[in-house]
Amino acid sequence: MKSRRLLVVLTSLALLLSATASSTFAATLTSVGTQKIQTVKKLGTTRIVGTAAKPVAADPLHGEARPDPDESQEELEKLIHGSLSAARVPSSHVPRPAVLPVVSATSTFHLGGLNHFDQRFAGTGAYTNTQFSLEPPDQALCVGNGYVVESVNTVIRVRNSSGSILGGGAMPLNQFFGLAPEIIRATPLVFGDFTSDPKCYYDDATDRWFVTLLQISVDPPTGNFLRHSKVLIAVSTSGDPTGTFNRFSIDTTNDGSGGTPNHSGCPCFGDQPLIGADANGFYVTTNEFPIFTAGFHGAMVYAMSKAALVLGTLGTVVSIHEPTLAEGQAYSLQPATTPPGARFATANGGTEYFLSALEFTGGLDNRIALWSLTNTSSLASTSPTIRMQLKVVDSEVYGAPPAMIQKDGLTPLRDLIKSPLAPAALGIKSTTESLPLLNSNDDRMNQAVYVAGKVWGALNTVVKSPTGASRTAIAWFAVTPAFSGSTLGGAVSAQGYIAIQNNNVAFPAIAANAAGSKVIVGFSLVGPDYFPSAAYATLSPAASNVKIVSAGAGPADGFTGYPSEDPGNGGVERWGDYSAAATDESGNLWFATESINQACSLNTFLGSNFTCGNTRTILANWGTTIAKVAP
Template structure:
């Protein structure tokens, strides 16, 4: 359904287009891509900033609630062949000739207690995000979670907001800071003038233990006052000037449209598959070694239909720590592995001192080659190969002329398969029930639905509880510890005869040979599944002592969306499933319903979670549902007073929460 703007009436959404912020074995031949072809350029400082929070806005509907003309991210939508770029040819053994069956997996046990939990608190919520900066924000889902810990602090970010906590007990040390303001931009929307600011998406966070610096990175899309995109987009990086994130930060805005403008290379992106246009850096993720900080992205046409390849933006850690007037940025362009474009090449994070010194410094990364096939060219949505990557000569990042190498290869792994959508335990869905209601009195006539839609857009009143998205089988967070590279991804599993979403995890032993090319194999791997339930959005982290954890969401026939985890050690031993915070109700956000997003809806459920270590304890961030309410509580008054807030536990358009959990080593 299209959204038509009626700013003076009851259209809470009031848009032309809805914006879903979304967003052991044989080795195949090595591909070495040589030096970083994108070159190095100086990025001037964009000034300084600090966390200056404003009071939250007020409950109730404000027009518009969804960003007009926003970027609807393509990733993981389950429609193979979505992009029109030329497909790489098949190579024997790289992609399956036909889809592989989902692995049959035994159900894990569920732990009866959580003795290793030192603290567990609600993190940022949709309500925090929407009402930040005095309410000058849009409704967004799902949460994209950033987390970093060090020097006594926890920095968490979700979508377009940030907050600082104490790592001692998870107590909040700041209010909720909107990221538009933090990065020096106008607000997402000025509720007084209606002017729309740049769109900030996909935050990630890193703590540099060697220099005691916090970093927050995201993609920003420039826009006109009406919300239309200008074509310019940047990788924005904020670095704390000290080890205290409550102090001053320095900002760097890296032009990233890669269309030849603003010092960027020209990657041939289009506006329609033919006419030249800007590229767009999606799904940024961050890692580090002794010498550098590495931000990987997936590059698409901003306005057109094509996917390019993964890119890596590399910075000197030492240079960033000094917050100079300009920093060097080295771009590693258009990554490929065995003839396929790289997709979600996730650079590894490491605890202090757990870095590879090979080839004058090496940063490792992992990827998969399945997804839905749109980006990788694999039409089956299934695979049993992993991509292993290495950026070499990283010590050169501290010189005036960095000379990085990149090498990649595929290695055999267990099977992973595009996961199904996740069912969830039945419960109250007041937003869905509101759309279906045709009798409750409102100022506009009978029917709760009239709070959102004008009569000519009356919905079908047939909404049902949703099946949250399980994303796809891309690699999620990776860690390099004690010479082993760890990663995890989503996969379909068959558990107790049912097809469910589960988790595949991998341990890889990588090294660089005498010719400077990467070698390695999967040394340990396994699956995690739970009968009658789904496990989604895994995030893995390890301490130097070889103790780890994998965070995820748990949802299904017997669980509302909950925050779960397992413990794992360097031997590959995986413990039972723990529920750190049990969900209280179903997901009930606007992406769940046809009336808002079309048919079929795609309930957006986290594009990524987070897991980090401060060298001892492990911190986890997962999405869950931390509230529930009835339609009567959602719509307590015919005059729409306190509409949708359910006593201050949610907003009218979404009810997602995040959960932060601290585990002992």
């Protein structure tokens, strides 16, 4: 077992995709990758039933922060950026886009979403006080039928569309999925299932809610990882997310056991499950990493019948493993969703589209990948015949983004670390810490949307200001697929950058109306002039400014940003790892993203059991913002 650190959630970076050729297509047409039929386990039913979080005296020395299952972000980038060729674009060609003005949009409907206090102190019964302190949140959001479901690492909560909390409050995802609590703070400690990377989706066509989660089994006495991993899926039995859900699991160990593919170097886990859907199927893609050794195996794609999931009868999935591309292994392949009222792609027996970035070197590139999975209507049969294709398309330049500077302000954890109270409160020597930078991670593709014949996506990228300073911005793309018979083609039909003067925007999530005439991208905004804030920009019609819907109240002040608390990150606090966006049946465009919604002094921190009025914990102060943009 490799060394274990005080990180909280693994970022995913690398992916590949495939399927065997369909018998319904000409024999001369080939499909990339290898395919296998796998068994799915049905695990019974569950409900989202939580409670209002209540503070419990936290002991940072007693199982407060959990270990990370794999390498640091920098080490992961080395694994994934094992390029087979030099950078495609010279380093001198960093984009220098025009900057957009920043304006206030506080009249836009918005509210504070789940925060670290909710996450840490969620849980009832046997799950009371069993949550780790986690960074970053990994935002999930789905909306429809008058409801809003929000989830982060590692809790879930339901609201109505007016913002009122339903079902009691936040519920631990381990409790929702019927797993062991994350940690039982007894003597000795007892460790439960490792879970991470939640996603959710409301399917208007079937009036059902889908929730997914990564799971790795652990040894209860030690917390060491064991030889087994899964993707967990929950699907509601009605259009009411406060009702019952059927639970399923897909084995992602991939060492040949349990009917899984036999991949060299496994047992493995499927990092950051990404989800999408078309008329026929529900799709999960993962990045495959070994559990016990360093390495990266590329992408796994899991395609399954949406109708069988809805009926609670799903018994098998098609698992697809991709080969290496010419330059390296593709990463973070994003399956598309389609907004309510829009048409799904129906070409070639039903088509699901995916987007991925193609930057393999840690430098710059000017291509992205469009993928298609065709004949998805066959997923309803006992012998699906689906086919994956890839089209590399030229794009604007993008590349690995830098860490982000944030505006200084009240940081009571940093003050506590410096104070004489640090040994007793935190178990560390008193020391002076700098204000953390925020991690913008990488240039993987973020959430994808298919609407009106285009696939939209966006990613973090490095840009330069007129003075030459590097900062993080967003590159966005609209790709128009085009089939010649059964052969995939396509090109970028629109693209651009979201960049602001001397500050950063990061972790984009796109939402579109049914006509594709209004498309927005939500994100975090932060820099020397701004505390971490929630903002958005319009992509269609063309962007004219960046709108802040919830201005940050203070700087991020979390344990992963302080080397004395988490030396593995070098003073760069975890942020993101992703935002989320969705569209409701009325055409409202929703997004949720990480932000800092509170600030307090050291005195208030100390006098409130480190919660500052139940807005943070001793180790972190992240929050989230949910916003609704009218059609």
